[in-house]
Structures are given as C-alpha cells and as structure tokens.
Amino acid sequence: EVQLLESGGGLVQPGGSLRLSCTASGFTFSNYAMGWVRQAPGKGVEWVSAITGSGGTTYYADSVKGRFTISRDNSKDTLYLQMNSLRAEDTAVYYCAKGYAVTTGSRPYYFDYWGQGTLVIVSS
C-alpha cells in the first residue's frame, strides 16, 4: 500500500524558512517522480514543484521559483521542500504526491497518490 507522510509544517513569520519532509513507503521510491501541491484555506489546489525519480531535474511554479527548493534522498525514501523567504500568500496545506511519469527520468504528468498534507501558516 502506497503511503506518503508529510511533516515539518507549522507557524513561521514572513521572511522566514521552513523545510517540509515527505516519507514514502509501499513503492520503489527512486523509480517515481514526485511533487508538492498546495491548497490555501478555502481555495483550490495549486501545483508547487516536482522532481524526477533520480532527482536530476526539478520544476517549479512561477509563484515559488527562486524561493523554494525541492530535493529527494532516495536512500531514505524521502522528499523535501525547502521554503525560504516565506510570504503570507504561501499559507496553505502542502501535499506530497507520487507522480506518474512516462519513464523514471521524466517529469510527473499527474499524481496518483497523495499524502494527508501538512499545514504551513505564514504570519507575524
């Protein structure tokens, strides 16, 4: 059974930093692209970032480019999202998601399994 467990959310001041983690189980982690998707309170979902199975290529939404960094440690079956220069508009539930990709070296197309999410609140 695929399981994705996010952690690291919390309250942070504007301009601050936070690192989210997502621990995966139930599949061969290194074979799959992964991504982060967020949802602001009462709003729709927004793709944030993605990474190929090897970690060699990363992708970002314009809204977070230059501030967020996605990475993975395939030896630990863990995905990360380093978030810097946080803004109030980054307040959201952040979901880790397993991607479907054509090959192990490809970007994810869509997300077939999701974690339960971790809440990030950016406020003074």
Added chain:
Amino acid sequence: DIQMTQSPSSLSASVGDRVTITCRASQGITNSLAWYQQIPGKAPNLLLYAASRLKSGVPSRFSGSGSGADYTLTISSLQPEDFATYYCQQYYSTALTFGGGTKVEIK
C-alpha cells in the same frame, strides 16, 4: 502557463442525477488531462487521466471525454459519496496547472 477554466464553479444535484463538469484550457492540450475528486478535509484523489482513462478502482459511473482544449467529466448517476469538489489538471506543459474546481452539492 496554460490556464484551466472549469464550469460551473458549483452545482446542486440530487442522487441519481447525471452531472457534467467542463474544463477548458487556454490552448490545446492533446488529451493531457487528469481529473481529481476532493472530499472536504481530505487530499485530492485521482479519478481519470489521459482525459478518459479511469484509474483502477474508480467506479465506472465516472467518465471523461474531450479533445483539443475542451474536456468534460461526467458522473452518470450521482451517488451520496460523490458530493465533493472536482478539479481538472493539465500536464501538456511542464508547468502543471489545475482548474479552479467545481463543488458538487446536494440539492
């Protein structure tokens, strides 16, 4: 980025009704479209991909169609567990984008 526009943003329907949700992309996306269902308080759940392919385990009352820039999700006979918010997502572009969502409520 490719913009995804869903309509309607919300609808009210009864159990047993046929429901259709539309998703329009700002350009052609050659069937590179997924649909998700989100129940309040839960993560989104993949229903269909490649515009019309049902994820394993998803009930057959869900179906998808479309081409070019215009796509639809149809629920043939609405069930109580289907009251939720539905999102489309394009993957034609590396910058993935979601529609704004359609909330299906009980009439």
